[in-house]
Amino acid sequence: MARELSSRDIAVLKKVAPECEGLECAGSKAPYKSILPPLSNHYAKNEDDFRNRISALDVDDLEYLISLIKTGEESLGCVQSQYMTIFLDMTAEKMGKGKAQEVMSVYTKWNECD
Structure with missing residues (x-):
């Protein structure tokens, strides 16, 4: 589901990628619609x-x-599996295996890039 990044989304993105200056893909020039893929x-x-x-x-x-992720607003389709594994491990560590399994079920369900 395509979306426009909110101020909260941008704050989270800047937390993990402080060097992020623009909010568009360098290759396609399309605006970011999610946090984890960029x-x-x-x-x-x-x-x-x-x-x-x-x-x-x-x-x-x-x-x-x-x-x-659960509502489909955060795309996981373009997140490579090795990075998704890291995200799942971090989720399990900080929030429990149940939360990580919820995310994994969404990840395996969707497979297209947004």
């Missing part, structure tokens, strides 16, 4: 960098992202 595809240099960035999120931020 983080994993444009800002994180590798898996360790992604893990470090995601670890900056507190429980409130994770809960917010998970609520967007």
Whole structure:
């Protein structure tokens, strides 16, 4: 589901990618519609960098992202599996395995890029 990033979305994105200056994909010039795809595809240099960035999120931020994931507002289709595994691990660590399983079920259900 395409959306326009809210001020909360932008704050979360800037928390994990402080170098983010614009809110559009460098390649397609399309505006970002989610947080995790640009983080994993444009800002994180590798898996360790992604893990470090995601670890900056507190429980409130994770809960917010998970609520967007569950409603389909936060796209996971363009998040590569190795990055998704890191996100799921961080979710399980901070919020429990049940929350991570909820996210995993959404991830396996959707497979298109937004």
